[in-house]
Amino acid sequence: MTAAGSSYRRAVGSQARVVALAGAVLLVVGSVLPWARFSGFPGKMTLAGPGGARIGPLLLALVAALLLRQVPGSARAVRAASTFAFLITGLTVFFIGYSGGGADYVNAGAWVALAGALVYLLGGLGLDPSRPASSPPRSLPDAPWALPAEWLLTAGSTAVALYVFVHGLGIQSANVGRPNDVVIRGAISINALTNDGEFLAFLLLLIGLALVATRLGLLADLSAITKKHPTVFLAAGMIAATAFPFTQNGNGYALRIAASIGVFAAAAVGLNIVVGLAGLLDLGYIAFFGVGAYVAALVSGSVTSTIHTHIPFVFVIFLGAAVAGLFGILLGAPTLRLRGDYLAIVTLGFGEIFRITANNLDGNSGPSLTNGPNGVSNIPDLTIGSFSFGDNHHFLGVDLPFQANYYWLEIVVLVVVMTAFLRLSESRIGRAWVAIREDELAAAATGINTTRLKLLAFALGATLAGAAGTVDAHVVKVATPDSFTFLESALLLAAVILGGMGTVPGALVGATILYLIPEKLRFLQDLRLLVFGVVLVLIMRFRPEGLIPSSRRKREFHDDSGGADALSMPPGHGEHMA
Amino acid sequence: MQTFLQQLVNGVVLGATYGLVALGYTMVYGIVQLINFAHGEIYMLGGFGALFTYTVLLPGGTPVVLALVLMLLGGMVVSITAALLMERFAYRPLRGAPRLAPLITALGVSIFLQELVRNFYPAKSPRPFPQLVDPSHQFSLGASVEISAPRLLTVVVAVIGMVALSTFVRRSRTGRAMQATAQDPDTARLMGIDTDRIIVTAFVLGAALAAVSGLASGLQFGTVDPRMGFLTGVKAFTAAVLGGIGNISGAVLGGFTLGIVEVMATQYAPDPFSGGAWKDAWAFVVLILVLVFRPSGLLGERVAARA
Numbered sequence: 001m002t003a004a005g006s007s008y009r010r011a012v013g014s015q016a017r018v019v020a021l022a023g024a025v026l027l028v029v030g031s032v033l034p035w036a037r038f039s040g041f042p043g044k045m046t047l048a049g050p051g052g053a054r055i056g057p058l059l060l061a062l063v064a065a066l067l068l069r070q071v072p073g074s075a076r077a078v079r080a081a082s083t084f085a086f087l088i089t090g091l092t093v094f095f096i097g098y099s100g101g102g103a104d105y106v107n108a109g110a111w112v113a114l115a116g117a118l119v120y121l122l123g124g125l126g127l128d129p130s131r132p133a134s135s136p137p138r139s140l141p142d143a144p145w146a147l148p149a150e151w152l153l154t155a156g157s158t159a160v161a162l163y164v165f166v167h168g169l170g171i172q173s174a175n176v177g178r179p180n181d182v183v184i185r186g187a188i189s190i191n192a193l194t195n196d197g198e199f200l201a202f203l204l205l206l207i208g209l210a211l212v213a214t215r216l217g218l219l220a221d222l223s224a225i226t227k228k229h230p231t232v233f234l235a236a237g238m239i240a241a242t243a244f245p246f247t248q249n250g251n252g253y254a255l256r257i258a259a260s261i262g263v264f265a266a267a268a269v270g271l272n273i274v275v276g277l278a279g280l281l282d283l284g285y286i287a288f289f290g291v292g293a294y295v296a297a298l299v300s301g302s303v304t305s306t307i308h309t310h311i312p313f314v315f316v317i318f319l320g321a322a323v324a325g326l327f328g329i330l331l332g333a334p335t336l337r338l339r340g341d342y343l344a345i346v347t348l349g350f351g352e353i354f355r356i357t358a359n360n361l362d363g364n365s366g367p368s369l370t371n372g373p374n375g376v377s378n379i380p381d382l383t384i385g386s387f388s389f390g391d392n393h394h395f396l397g398v399d400l401p402f403q404a405n406y407y408w409l410e411i412v413v414l415v416v417v418m419t420a421f422l423r424l425s426e427s428r429i430g431r432a433w434v435a436i437r438e439d440e441l442a443a444a445a446t447g448i449n450t451t452r453l454k455l456l457a458f459a460l461g462a463t464l465a466g467a468a469g470t471v472d473a474h475v476v477k478v479a480t481p482d483s484f485t486f487l488e489s490a491l492l493l494a495a496v497i498l499g500g501m502g503t504v505p506g507a508l509v510g511a512t513i514l515y516l517i518p519e520k521l522r523f524l525q526d527l528r529l530l531v532f533g534v535v536l537v538l539i540m541r542f543r544p545e546g547l548i549p550s551s552r553r554k555r556e557f558h559d560d561s562g563g564a565d566a567l568s569m570p571p572g573h574g575e576h577m578a
Numbered sequence: 579m580q581t582f583l584q585q586l587v588n589g590v591v592l593g594a595t596y597g598l599v600a601l602g603y604t605m606v607y608g609i610v611q612l613i614n615f616a617h618g619e620i621y622m623l624g625g626f627g628a629l630f631t632y633t634v635l636l637p638g639g640t641p642v643v644l645a646l647v648l649m650l651l652g653g654m655v656v657s658i659t660a661a662l663l664m665e666r667f668a669y670r671p672l673r674g675a676p677r678l679a680p681l682i683t684a685l686g687v688s689i690f691l692q693e694l695v696r697n698f699y700p701a702k703s704p705r706p707f708p709q710l711v712d713p714s715h716q717f718s719l720g721a722s723v724e725i726s727a728p729r730l731l732t733v734v735v736a737v738i739g740m741v742a743l744s745t746f747v748r749r750s751r752t753g754r755a756m757q758a759t760a761q762d763p764d765t766a767r768l769m770g771i772d773t774d775r776i777i778v779t780a781f782v783l784g785a786a787l788a789a790v791s792g793l794a795s796g797l798q799f800g801t802v803d804p805r806m807g808f809l810t811g812v813k814a815f816t817a818a819v820l821g822g823i824g825n826i827s828g829a830v831l832g833g834f835t836l837g838i839v840e841v842m843a844t845q846y847a848p849d850p851f852s853g854g855a856w857k858d859a860w861a862f863v864v865l866i867l868v869l870v871f872r873p874s875g876l877l878g879e880r881v882a883a884r885a
Contacts, residue, residue: 281678334870342869344681345613345815349862352812356859367850486808490685497682530693536686537668540679 009126017067020078020123024064026116027085031058033109036096045096046107053092053198056205057113060085061120063212075127077215082117082124084208088201089117095197137217137224154226155236162240164206166247168516169254171199199520241411245404246396255403256475257519262410263472265511266417268495269504270464273421275493276502277430278457279437280336281344283489284351288462290484291327292320292469294358297376297479298369306369313382317470324466325459332458337451351489358481375480382409382474389474406475413471417464418504424460425502433457434502487529494536500546509548583723585841591729591798593837594736598791599814600821600829601743602784608760608824609780610673615684616664618811619691620657620785624792625707625802626695627656632708642710646793653789660691661785665778688808696804705803707796732794739790740830743783747826752779760824809858813840816865822875831876839864 009016031054036045045052063081066074093110097103140146193200213219226233248254267289274282299319301310311319335346362372370376381402382389389405424430432453435443444450473479491514499510518528539546599621606614631652636645664687672680699705715727725733747753758766759776767773795810796802813836821832843860844852851859868875 275678279678281681331866335866338869338873342819342873345812345819346866346869348812349816349865353859353862356856360855360859487689490689493682493685526697527693529689530697533686533688533690533693537683537690540675540683540686541668541671544675544679 009128016123016126018123019126020082020120021064021067023082023116023118023120023123024061027057027061027089027113027120028116030089030109030111030113030116031055031061033112034107035092035110035113036100037105037107038100053088053201054113056088056201056208057085057117059205060088060208060212061116064120066216071216073215073217076129076131077212079124079127079129080211080215081208082120084204084211086117086121088204088208089113091204092197092201095194099194137221139221139224150225151229151232153222154229154232157222157226158233158236158240162244162247165512166244168199168202168206168520169257171202171520196521203517238411238415242408245400245407246398249398252401252403255401255407257516259403259407259410259475261512261515262407262414263468263475264492264495264515265508266410266414266468267465268492268499268507268511269414269417269421270461270468271492272496272502272504272507273424273464274457274461275496276507277421277425277437278433278454280454280458281493282347282458282461283344283486283493284347284349284354285461285465285492286484286486286488287351287354288324288328288465289469289472290354290358290479290481291324291462292466293473293479293483294370294376294469295320295323295466296470296473297379300376300379300473302376302379306371313384313470313474317467320470321463321467324469325463328459328462329455332455332462336454336458348486348489351484351486355481355484355486358484370479370481373481375478375482377478377480379473379477379479382406406471409471410475413468417468420460420464421504429453429456491532494532497536497546498539500548503546503548506546506548510546580722581845583719583721585845586838587719587723587725589838589841590834591725591732591837592841593817593834594733595791595795595810595833596814596817596836597830597833598736598739598787598794599810600817600833601740601787601826602781603815603818604821604823604826604829605756605780605784606777607818609756609763609777610669611677612669612680613684613815614669614781614784615681615811616687616691617784617788618807618809618814619688620661620807621788621792621810621814622695622802622804622807623660623691624653624657624785624789625796625806626653626699626705626792626804627789628653628793628796629705629707629802630656630699632710646710650790650793653793654786657785657789657792658782661781662778665781670774670777688811692804692807699804705801707800707802709797709800711797713798713800728794728797732798735790735794739787743787744826746783752776756780813858813861816861816868819865819873820868820875822877825875825877828875828877835876836861836864 034046035054038046045054060081064078067078089110093106093114096110097106100106140149210219213222244258245255267285271282271285274280274285296313296316298307299309299311299316301308331346331350335343338346358370358375359372361367361369362374364372382405389402389409391405392402393400393404424433432443432448435446435448436450436453440450476483495510495514496507497510498513499508500506514532518524521528524531599617602617602620603614606612606617628649631649632645635652636648640648668683668687669680672683709728711728711731713726713728716724717727717730718724747756755766755771756776756779758769758771759773763773766776791810792802795806814833817832817836818829819832820836821828821830823829840857840861843864844854844857846852847856847860
């Protein structure tokens, strides 16, 4: 890449493989020896054998074995592995030293591992970084066991996803900091950073392994296989999602987070219809969600509601969806003939109007409806028929706190929203939306009623958000204007974009990441929005198609031939392209 | 009647702030068709730059006029630097990318700048701003309508800025190059205009005017707040659209119109919906109504469908 890099590679030359392998062996040895001399550090770091943050360097060191057999992409994969192995080792050694109170507390194993990681990195950087010629995804050999094996792989991938989620969620913030806290620039304290050290190492491991798998083409192969068996994939995914509460052994907090991720993801998938499929930038989406939440809160029978009625939830979910959809039509009908960026501002304006209105309908500065900033609180637990969502259960020897009920409800909502998305995106309507997104003039010229279809997308998105909102009101038990700010809309949008516009897994992954990371990385605290802003800019710069792009979108952003001229046009003129 | 006139004056003062910021939106939009969402933060940075100049750089006892000039310069330096950096590192790499991409980048830049100031500018929020121009000094405009010194200053400075910009764009060589680029970037490039430089110029001019507005509102309200850019930014964009986006006189007209409408709605709206609590809601209602009934704005021409 750079001149320094290539001259370094020339200097190391053919020795790079040997150096990297030697470093990897040293790292493997180091990572099974004890790293810490005091017991406070999480993850059994004082014992021999793998454990805690040491798993990361161990796994990434094993990737070096690829160098023994030249597979396409192996050099780049090992480069990535060595980089992340060094990062994890370095950070963890630093954290041990910091929380122990000096280098004396770092055990010999850590030094061996650190030396190994450094050698591994030096070797890895000497490897040839050039990208191998891209090849179509490989498939399993044509044998009788191929089909079951493919099923197994498909189901296995969802199981791995569940495991990763459960493990990541289960990593607690340790309490190993020193009393005298060193603060970096007033915002992050090293102490807080150290306490999140194990999660940070886990996160780096995930990124490293994902990079290795991508560079070996394994991810592409896997997604090709899962695409062949969508039914198996969906069923396995459903089972994994349903099984989640059984892994938590009565931990209500984790289930509560998972339920919130579910709400967030459902809203993100709904927004994905509007933004990802139809290409309408909606910056006030959370307002529709809020409409649903307020409807549900007001008719929930809560004592703080100004309307003292109670409507069964089965009807409320439709009522909330309908009211939100009505708002969507009212707002969309006059404004949808505007060009895209005007629509963005109109929706932003609507979001603000909603928040201000909810804040003011308190009987003082407006009619009494929403209790103003206090919101509607004490929303009672849901009951459907004779089943109360507030009850704890005990099933198959596992404690299932009441949060599990809400979690499953979320899963049902999420599945409904996902199904709507998937069925629509493959339908005539969905294809028309994509056509409008790509080029509205051309779409209109082929006989698509663009205004009506855009309105449909907008209203449908609003409806789904309203439905998700009614559930959310019962999960968080309160509806306040502060929960429905512009920032929430921006976060939802970011989830869609981060994951990949126009795909369901993208929205799910994006929502999970955006919800979980601030929840787990407490050291970010005040800085999380700052980091979020930077991440948004960087994604648009380097991976505008998101983490899990739809294949069409990926081509759009990265193809060097054919469609590329639409992108290299000067600003404002790309739209004229035929 | 007297209340009406007084509110009219208040509306003009408010509109001056919006107009100054709206100019930045309209220039950038006219040339690159980008809603620079982060422009509101540039305005906020102008206020903070001026505050920083006063509290940190200026020695105590600097004459008021000199202090004001230096604060304005300080604010402009900060605003322009930020605008240059965001143009270079956030927007330029995305030139020609699909339309949503730069808008989302703008959102990211906006959040980033806001949080940067909130987290790293010392002292608590909102930050007190020196009252260099005595707000209790009232000028009488006849018929017991009054305007305080800092508000009068705001209007005067805004008008000077607007006239200067309009002269620059119409008379100078660079200004005419800007017009040409806005009309047709391809042809402008063929005529030997360095369009990259023109885009940068638009960002710089917009940032300078936003800094003026930032300083003026600091003097008026006696505080600056990292969050002040968002709402003013959105409203200034409303003003730009109201006037006809891409049109420089339109932005000024739109700013004053929006300021007056907002103040009047707060005063005269039907009962439960009047008063300060509903002020911002009215601004957005105006935005939606304008876009519905006259999307090309007051002075804008009907733009051919660019979808």
